[in-house]
Amino acid sequence: MHLFNRIKFSTPESVELEFTLAGIGSRTWALIIDYNILGLSLALFIFIWVSISAQLIDIGLEIFGTGFGLWMTAIAFLSLFLIYTGYFVFFETIWQGQTPGKRIAKIRVVRDDGRPLSIQQAVLRSLLRPIDESLFIGALLIMFNKSEKRLGDLVAGTIVIQAQPVITSANLTISEEAKLFYMSLQKISDLSQLLPDDFAIIREYLQRRNGMSNKARASLSIKLSEQVKSIINLTIMPADISSDVFLEAVYLAYQQPEF
Template sequence: MHLFNRVKFRTPESVELEFTLAGIGSRALALVIDYQILALLLVLFIFIWLFISEQLMDVGVEFFGAYFGLWLTAISLLILASIYAGYFVFFETIWHGQTPGKRIAKIRVIRDDGRPISLPQAALRALLRPIDEILFIGAFLIIFNQAEKRLGDLAAGTIVIQADTGNKNTNLVISEGGKSFYSQLSQMADLSQLLPDDFAIIREYLLRRNGMSNKSKASLSLKLSQQVQSIIGLETLPADISADVFLEAVYLAYQQSELY
């Protein structure tokens, strides 16, 4: 078992990101919490469904025959399965790889290239989850796979990592220089050329930069800045604007665009 195993990925923008894998303990904790929440949802649905079924039974049998009860049972099983899979798909999609359990356990799912997962990856992981849990197949794969992937991760191309904690605050602090340059940036370049995944990479760097050495930070920020400049068609930066300040301004522009 590779406790606190670290992996590095190079993004299509040639940016190298390093992550700490979540480990089976954190994943088990997250799953226990998620299953408790999910159990409450399923029990609530069952009570509501039993009440509705009781009201419909007499009328349904009269119009649809003796098999109406079997149809209700089949529909209920389909809805239960949808709630089970939909819980993980819904939260991992809107919370960028986290469910309530993963958020409490401080872990999240990302793609193999370091980008946030989207609906297809979340759906594939959820659909293969029952297979992973048969005879603890997923647990064995996590323990004996260097990347700590269960079957759903292998199929979806995802990994589960430790989320940023401590000084890596998820609420980014933008410097005054970044805020000032942000107001000029929209007049200088077309930021619409950047995709949401590009902004996700910028955010990942801004979150992790304080934990880097000065040399690594300078090299990575310059490389990422050059990639972004190439995409948006900005040949050179003003002399008084550093790569870090530029990236802050780009991400701040994205944040503001999401509000409108």
């Protein structure tokens, strides 16, 4: 296994994107964080369940007989399983492939083509997690699989990549106007909706724009700007900010630590 394995995606816009795979170290760190949060959640549920179930069982035994206790135990185990699997499904769905642990570790789950994963894929990954963690099957698959996939990734058609983009580029220049505007942009837009492949398309345009004709550059700049505004829910923008300056500001704002 390479320390910094790379993978390439081809987007519908015919742009080739390259990302770094998360690797077992980052994934383990994210899992430790998630399991600490999950452990506290399960402990809280058990505490609440024990507090209320004693009274319910006493009442239920009088009404339904000895079988009621078994039903309560089955419900408890089912609830624990739903919390365990639901934690990963919930966060990976609403946070576009990230759990709290993955956010801290700066990694993200995406489809094999680089697009956001679906809820069905999140469910598959979560249901197969216990198998992956049995006898370290998932860790072994990650280490000896070129795409660094565990069983859940192989079945769901997903891959885990580094969410932190490359910050610098020798072929990219940022205007002073964009450097002033990007801080305001963070306050008036939701940059968390911007995915790594969206960012990479912006970066590639900024790198290649000087080699385009004026007409092609203006057309593509406006098109990308409109798409990005829609993604980050930006409805109002200063009239004196051009499309190129806006995209430069997005490039800068996306990379800030608070994002």
